[in-house]
């Protein structure tokens with residue numbers, strides 16, 4: 001299903017991944033472990049083509065990922081569910097909408113989207129918070145939203161980057177059981193993890209930072225645009241009407257063309 | 262016959278003969294209670310006349326004065342009257358306004374497209390993180406671009422509608438003012454053309470769509 005052949009990835013001449021050769025079969029569940037900075041996230045990014053390999057060949061299903069055309073990338077990604085280490089939740093949308101997004105991009109029927117989203121939110125124990133906004137959720141709850149979003153489209157490949165880093169032992173066990181379940185249904189799963197936690201803090205801070213984004217301003221930007229267009233058309237319309245009226249008065253004038261005999 | 266001569270002139274749309282008796286009656290009626298001033302005349306002081314209605318393109322001042330000259334030479338024609346000064350100045354004024362309108366429409370069209378272009382660019386960069394996430398989830402280019410195109414078109418249409426409202430308010434206000442002072446202009450002012458109701462929102466929508474298209478056209482994907 002996934003095959004790396006002598007793959008290397010460099011950031012600023014520093015190898016994040018060097019000469020990686022391995023393969024993961026269909027329906028396998030494997031763990032990628034290593035200390036922080038070992039290149040686990042990089043490895044996953046190479047699979048869903050968020051990064052391009054500098055050297056080597058990557059095959060995912062029937063795709064040659066390193067050589068993929070820009071246009072085809074979305075179709076590769078639709079087969080891959082990713083639990084991002086940095087969550088990547090949209091803070092201006094509810095939990096439900098965040099999860100639903102993964103299905104909306106498939107232009108699925110809204111009724112089915114709703115059913116599947118609520119089902120998967122129940123699986124991760126967040127059904128009661130479906131219509132809350134992510135910023136009101138704890139770090140662990142946010143992580144479960146990310147897990148739900150990755151699973152909801154029932155991808156053939158699930159990439160989990162530190163999926164239980166923010167979870168207490170009990171919830172972590174529930175999530176791990178969930179992975180085993182979808183693995184049993186045939187999905188290929190790669191879980192990246194290091195033994196000790198400690199990433200929770202960074203991820204949570206990142207979320208707080210993005211939550212500060214103020215969407216209210218967009219309305220004003222739009223209103224300003226509407227007003228300037230209105231003024232422009234108003235001025236133009238005045239002149240057009242003036243021209244039309246003057247022309248019509250010229251042609252009406254012609255009826256006064258008189259001859260005396 | 263003069264009438265046949267006028268009828269055969271391709272510039273003439275309509276010929277109306279006004280015999281002098283009728284002209285007098287008209288005058289008496291329009292004078293109303295003051296028509297006693299006409300009692301002093303034993304003879305009808307008014308001439309018989311023809312009223313000609315000309316085609317729009319025949320109303321060029323040079324052509325008109327040429328035609329007048331020719332008509333004056335016809336047997337039986339004493340005088341030819343039209344508002345030559347008035348017509349000529351109206352004509353040059355209209356031509357000037359037309360040119361200004363032309364230039365203005367180009368400028369304003371570009372401005373509208375540009376305003377939407379910048380807005381959509383701003384909105385795009387504000388949502389860049391969101392777009393990045395959508396891409397990672399497997400969204401296609403079309404899925405990402407569509408909301409921006411819709412937003413741009415909506416903004417343009419809204420601008421068009423608002424401009425239209427403002428325009429009709431200004432128009433009805435000024436025309437009512439003009440008619441108050443110069444009631445005789447009532448017939449001259451054409452009604453607010455109904456095509457404007459469609460044109461303003463449409464122009465706004467199309468230009469804004471074009472602007473947003475340009476703004477997000479270069480998204481790499």
Ligand SMILES: Nc1ncnc2c1ncn2[C@@H]1O[C@H](COP(=O)(O)OP(=O)(O)OP(=O)(O)O)[C@@H](O)[C@H]1O
Nearest residue numbers: 011012016035036037038039040041042043085194
């Ligand atoms: N976008 C980037 N630009 C520059 N260097 C990067 C970038 N992404 C990763 N790196 C570097 O590549 C190395 C591997 O990073 P990676 O994120 O894959 O580690 P990781 O194993 O996931 O670590 P962690 O367990 O902390 O998440 C690190 O040294 C990191 O500094």
Ligand SMILES: [Mg+2]
Nearest residue numbers: 040041085161
């Ligand atoms: Mg990592």
